[in-house]
Amino acid sequence: MIMVQGEVSGKKYTEPFSKGVLARSLTRAEMDPNKAYTFASRIEAHLKKNKVDVITIEELVDVVSEHLKREDPEVAEKYMLWRRIRQCKEPLIILIGGASGVGTSSIAFEVANRLGIRNMISTDMIREVMRKIVSRELLPSIYESSYTAYQSLRIPPPPELDEVLIGFRDHVDTVSIGVEAVIERALTEGISIVIEGVHIVPGFIKDDLINKENVAMFVLTVSDENVHKGRFYSRCRQMWARRPLKRYISYFWAIRRIHRYIESQAKKHNVPVIENIDVVTTIDSIIKSLTKTSVKGGEKGAEKTE
Ligand SMILES: Nc1ncnc2c1ncn2[C@@H]1O[C@H](COP(=O)(O)OP(=O)(O)OP(=O)(O)O)[C@@H](O)[C@H]1O
Numbered sequence: 001m002i003m004v005q006g007e008v009s010g011k012k013y014t015e016p017f018s019k020g021v022l023a024r025s026l027t028r029a030e031m032d033p034n035k036a037y038t039f040a041s042r043i044e045a046h047l048k049k050n051k052v053d054v055i056t057i058e059e060l061v062d063v064v065s066e067h068l069k070r071e072d073p074e075v076a077e078k079y080m081l082w083r084r085i086r087q088c089k090e091p092l093i094i095l096i097g098g099a100s101g102v103g104t105s106s107i108a109f110e111v112a113n114r115l116g117i118r119n120m121i122s123t124d125m126i127r128e129v130m131r132k133i134v135s136r137e138l139l140p141s142i143y144e145s146s147y148t149a150y151q152s153l154r155i156p157p158p159p160e161l162d163e164v165l166i167g168f169r170d171h172v173d174t175v176s177i178g179v180e181a182v183i184e185r186a187l188t189e190g191i192s193i194v195i196e197g198v199h200i201v202p203g204f205i206k207d208d209l210i211n212k213e214n215v216a217m218f219v220l221t222v223s224d225e226n227v228h229k230g231r232f233y234s235r236c237r238q239m240w241a242r243r244p245l246k247r248y249i250s251y252f253w254a255i256r257r258i259h260r261y262i263e264s265q266a267k268k269h270n271v272p273v274i275e276n277i278d279v280v281t282t283i284d285s286i287i288k289s290l291t292k293t294s295v296k297g298g299e300k301g302a303e304k305t306e
C-alpha cells in the first residue's frame, strides 16, 4: 500500500493513497470525472512501478503536475492554481456580491466546491436571522427586499436623491453588521467560508476585515439587461424555486439601478468586477484573482478541507 504524508496546522498525518481523493481534486481543475479516475489510476501505477511506499503531498503534487502538463496543459494550470490556494495556512474568506439575479449563489456554490470549502452562507440567511432579532418597527428596511427597501423609509429623501439607492444603502448597512459577524467568527475559528448575496457591497464592510490578506471580495455583473432578466425566468423554471418571478420582473428597474450602484462601488473600492456570462469563465477569473491577491503571501496554507 502506498502511504501519503501531509501536514495540517503543524501536525503530520499519514493516510493511504486514494484514487478517489486524487480524482476529485482533478475534477475541481475541470477534468472529466471518468478521465480523472483513469488518470489517478495511472499515477498509482507509476508510483507502484517506481516502488514508492511513502510519498509526501508535495512530491505527489509534483508527480501529478508533471503528468498533467504532458496530458492536458490547461487542466495542469488550473490544478496548480487550485493547489496554491489550498496551501494557504489562513482561512480563506471569499465574499461574492452582485444585484439580485446576477448569479451570486450559483457562482459561490461552484467556487466553494472547486476550492473544497465546506462553509457557505447567503446574506439572505443572515438577514433572515436578523429579522428574528429586531422588530419591524425598529428596523423596517431589513423586512423588505433590497430593491423594495426604499418603501420603508420613514422620511422620504429629498427629490434630487435616488430613493431606491437610499433604501438599498440603509438595508445593506444593517445586514453588513451580520456579515461582519460571520467573517469575524470564521477568522476566529480558522474556517474558510464563502459568503454571497446582494448585501456584499464594496464600501459597507469594515476596512480592517476587508483589508486582510485572506479576505477577498468580488462583484458579479450582467451588463446586458435582457440576459439579466432572463436569469429570473431560468431560476423560476427550476423545480425547487419558490421565489415569485412576477415580483422580480416588476421591480427589475430597481434591481438594475442597484446593479449599477454596486458596480460603481466596486470600481471606487478597487474590487474586481466579473461579468458573469459563462459559469466556467467566471469561476476561473475568481480563482485566478485569488492566487494573485488574497494569497499574496503565497505559501500560507489552508485547513485540511478534504
Ligand atoms: N453564468 C451563468 N450562466 C447562465 N445562467 C446562470 C449563470 N449564473 C447563474 N445563472 C442562473 O441564473 C439564475 C439566477 O442565479 P442565482 O440564483 O445564483 O442568482 P443570485 O444572484 O444568487 O440571485 P438572488 O440574489 O436573487 O438570490 C439561476 O437560474 C442560475 O442557474
Ligand SMILES: O=C(O)[C@@H](CO)OP(=O)(O)O
Binding pocket: 100, 124, 144, 145, 146, 147, 198
Ligand atoms: O433582497 C433581495 O434583493 C433578494 C436577494 O436574494 O431577496 P428577496 O427577493 O428574497 O427579498
